[in-house]
Amino acid sequence: MSIINVTNLNIEEQAKLAQKASRMLSTLSTSDKNDALLMIADMLEAKYEYILTENEKDLVQGRKKEYDQAYMDRLLLTKERIRDFANGLREVVTLNDPVGTILSEWTLENGLNVKEQRVALGVIGMIYEARPNVTVDATGLALKSGNAIVLKGGSSALYSNKAIVSVIHEALTKTNIPVDAVQFIASTDRRAIEQLFTLKKYIDVLIPRGGRSLIETVVEKATIPVLETGVGNVHMYIDKEANIDKALSIIINAKTDRPAVCNSLETLLIHRDWFSANQEAFITMIQENGITIHGDKEITQQIPDSIEATEQDWSDEYLSLDLALKLVDNVQEAINHIEIYGTKHSEAIITEDALIAEQFMQEVDAAAVYHNASTRFTDGSALGYGAEIGISTQKLHARGPMGLPALTTTKLTISGNGQIR
Structure with missing residues (x-):
């Protein structure tokens, strides 16, 4: 031609x-x-x-x-x-x-x-x-x-x-x-x-x-x-009051639907009490979906085949089926972690506690903040904008899709x- x-x-x-x-x-x-x-x-x-x-x-x-x-x-x-x-x-x-x-x-x-x-x-x-x-x-x-x-x-x-x-x-x-x-x-x-x-x-x-x-x-x-x-080091916090069915479904979608895109889940923060109550179901979900966990010392002792996380793991955008995981004591600890390592792209909380959800959504600084929904929706067409040229993580002129x-x-x-x- x-x-x-x-x-x-x-x-x-x-x-x-x-x-x-x-x-x-x-x-x-x-x-x-x-x-x-x-x-x-x-x-x-x-x-x-x-x-x-x-x-x-x-x-x-x-x-x-x-x-x-x-x-x-x-x-x-x-x-x-x-x-x-x-x-x-x-x-x-x-x-x-x-x-x-x-x-x-x-x-x-x-x-x-x-x-x-x-x-x-x-x-x-x-x-x-x-x-x-x-x-x-x-x-x-x-x-x-x-x-x-x-x-x-x-x-x-x-x-x-x-x-x-x-x-x-x-x-x-x-x-x-x-x-x-x-x-x-x-x-x-x-x-x-x-x-x-x-x-x-x-x-x-x-x-x-x-x-x-x-x-x-x-x-x-x-x-x-x-x-x-921006780069998408996307976090999700599973609160003490998270519904297990919602939580597992949303985690699977956010991590495995398309791991190599910027709105996929990279770091999971789980309330220690929720993990204790739902550990068996969570581990089964991880294993069935081929997810590799990079966790803190507490996690590596409880999840088979998990890898001990380094400082770099909390910052990495894996773009794969790798997932960083940390146990926290409350929503404020999760918010503080996101403040340190987040890239202001997309963050999510899973909880049935409306007050905790409101605190998270108000305090977390990101282009898109979700309550009980997958971060995979940070996309122009999915959010009703139509096509998009990218996801802006800055604050001046444009933010988000x-x-x-x-x-x-x-x-x-x-x-x-x-x-x-």
């Missing part, structure tokens, strides 16, 4: 082109943007064989480098997964376009009419690791919200991402959105990539999505504002009739 080259420009030139394209995007209608997303979706499905051929090159390299199973699963593409990418774009088409929304309007005593309205951020720099689906998801959300995007995926998915972007470019040639609105950085040179962190003149915001090392590198080195999508509104800012438009001050 004929592929548009995505590799022959330097990073600063790509950022300039994206900025120029973003100005054109600001003039397009919702219909223009939706038509483009539908064209991309159709083209991805039509070109799936080409994408899978390129994906296999990444998989071959991954096997040579002995990536673990969870990592390889995130890297793997199938016809069904590509169809899911396409359907994800079609879902974005159904979402309300935030651009142009009037948030408030007022008229001053001097007759000036003031409107506060949503506008696109401009150019988004997206830096991410092994998931090729992010290439599609981020592009769809950026374009629908009127933003150009500069994509920098991990080297482990280089062939897959290049193929996906080339298909996106081919689709955009048939729409009113300029091809330059989607830029892909194919360089694997770390120095060249770090140049992206400093292109404040052309890029309005950086969004890192991946492991702790990637996110910390971007936050520390960027001179561009960063929307930080970042849907279309999070990719916009506001602008005041003031209309007068010759007023002076």
Whole structure:
């Protein structure tokens, strides 16, 4: 097939082109943007064989480098997964376009009419690791919200991402959105990539999505504002008054449904009295689901085949069927532990005591705090936001699942009739 080259420009030139394209995007209608997303979706499905051929090159390299199973699963593409990418774009088409929304309007005593309205951020720099689906998801959300995007995926998915972007470019040639609105950085040179962190003149915001090392590198080195999508060292506290059936069901779902995602359970804090009363059922559940426990000394004496936890275990995002476990005496001890080791992503309490639940939900500082529910719901579509570009764990601009509104800012438009001050 004929592929548009995505590799022959330097990073600063790509950022300039994206900025120029973003100005054109600001003039397009919702219909223009939706038509483009539908064209991309159709083209991805039509070109799936080409994408899978390129994906296999990444998989071959991954096997040579002995990536673990969870990592390889995130890297793997199938016809069904590509169809899911396409359907994800079609879902974005159904979402309300935030651009142009009037948030408030007022008229001053001097007759000036003031409107506060949503506008696109401009150019988004997206830096991410092994998931090729992010290439599609981020592009769809950026374009629908009127933003150009500069994509920098991990080297482990280089062939897959290049193929996906080339298909996106081919689709955009048939729409009113300029091809330059989607830029892909194919360089694997770390120095060249770090140049992206400093292109404040052309890029309005950086969004890192991946492991702790990637996110910390971007936050520390960027001179561009960063929307930080945090690591998920997710905790769950099982209170003395937790219902055993609810607790076991929620633990299984939060830990085993998809262990390699950021909203899966990593550390379990259990009230000592609850554990004593339900130890046998809990151990059976752990064994039946293949969960490896990293526990304190008390736990390792009571749970067969458990591993004594190190200090690092309380901080780790395992992304596997490993689970850190600690016994505590009360909810305050659980809250204090989360304050020390939490990443402000998602935390949960399981209890039938409404006062204890309220204390936990008020005192725990996180983007999402749950009572008697699985942390796996921290997801844009699951919580009713629609598609998301990531989970923000910071407090300014956006927090939690970042849907279309999070990719916009506001602008005041003031209309007068010759007023002076």
